[in-house]
Amino acid sequence: MILGIDSSSLTASVAILDEGNDLVIAEYTVNTGKTHSQTLLPMIDEIFRLTGTVKKDIAAIAVAAGPGSFTGLRIGGATAKGIAGALMIPVIPVPTVEGLAYNCYGYSEIICPVMDARREQTYTGIYEFVKNEGDAPVSDDKDMSEAGAYTYTMKSIMDQCATDIGLLADRLNELGRDTVILGDGVPVFREILDKKLKIAHTYAPAGINRQSAVSIARLGARYMSEGKAVSAADFAPEYLRQSQAERETGISADGHEGQEA
């Protein structure tokens, strides 16, 4: 089973996914913007207790790894690290924007999550779901053939990044395809998007328009099978932005390992 965690923005979301049986054992999401530090672990504790899930049955922790609020990423990331470090299981970093797009699994439109990144910027990306026609399960029993069954793979048209909302609109117009837009950036940017977009577009409804730990866990399961899981020690969020001090001085803080006493 995989524990999914997303506290990258105002949403706090946790879920237990039984990936082998393609079943969500439990999910708990709150959108009230309460301090994640106080709510996230109690939420995790609650879903384990209610469902009687045994901690040792968790095989990996999928976590929204950024972008997002620096504080939110730290709380989610350190929580994932603590549990994974204790249970000695891997962490699967799931890019936040990809996790959001995965809410729209199987849609024929292209998917464009927009997160409010402040300063008139958005954390965004553009994705599409492509049919895997060839992966219909092969059965020995020809009568039970599932030749018509297919799955989807999410493909990136534009990888997640921090960009100006106007530039994003230009890019979507260039692509010229019907688009589903979702995320906490919608209330912020909807007016400007409606004005600038020349393509048919729709805004995803409540239930799938915010971060979901279920999507993080499902996409995480996929990434784990692709060998993208890391150790608790090696996990670090992807902030997509340097700290102010680094931007202002032009000096990167990377590559300094410090000393141990």
Place this chain on the structure above:
Amino acid sequence: MKDLFVLGIESSCDETAASVVLNGHKVLSNVISSQIDIHTLYGGVVPEIASRKHMERIDRVVKKALADAGMSADDIDVIAVTYGPGLVGALLVGVSYAKSYAWAYDKPLVGVHHIEGHICANYIEHEDLKPPFLSLVVSGGHTHLVNVADYGKYEILGRTRDDAAGEAFDKVARVIGLGYPGGPKIDKVSYDGDPTAYAFPRAKISENEYDFSFSGLKSAVLNELNALQMKGLSYVQADVAASFQQAVVDVLVTHSMAAIDEYKPECFAIAGGVASNTHLRKAMEEACAQKGVRFCMPSPIYCTDNAAMIAVAGYHEYIAGNTSGWDLNAVPALKLGQR
């Protein structure tokens, strides 16, 4: 009583630290991952960078503390973590990690006050030290004169009105070209200087004789240097450093001795990063000897931010029945004695 192994975790500023301590004084491991080389690039601690580095290091630091102690996490009885005061982003990494680590192992969690940790560092090497006693906590972020009435019971007699003592060290060191971190550099260079070369002020606060103020002293140093520059005169770095340091030490000693006169404790203990200043240690030791009061100080490794002191404080809080819930939050302006 059964042996109690406490894992301490500290991330309130720029050191990521973890430690295993047995029964509140026997340190089995003490891992401190310092970020000082990074923050030196920016001339001081950058909170966002500190938080990110804590995130990168915390799991390795905790694992190393367990390995150094020759223990597995299953052997740990209690997990203690600093939840304030400090930099909020930095604190959140330690708090979130410690909480989820404790949760995963079904271990009790204890949130610890950072300054309480500094004071408790004295129990490590002074096993017979017991409250009540008086303590002076001096560091880059704190200057507190505290009456330790009992374990977990603190009465703040005085605190700084503006800069912390260590902050003044950093600022003056920067101005005279010694760079960051200022404390150790001023300590060292002062041995070559004349502490009476400049008569810098010793601030007194009229409303509370135990309160401190170091911003005036810092300004006095700046003004002196500006005045010299206007006259086209140069100055001897070591003399300025020694004179500044003497002013800080004098104020810390004078206030502490006044408190000793009033409270008549059996013991006086210093703590915090600035407590590793060799001139301060010597001056306090001599002053306490004159008063006939026992003087305690931790080794420098337990003066700097470390997690052994957090484990020790966590031990005493746990014994007193104080544990924290899974909703424990980082409290950047946490007051001493508040839970």
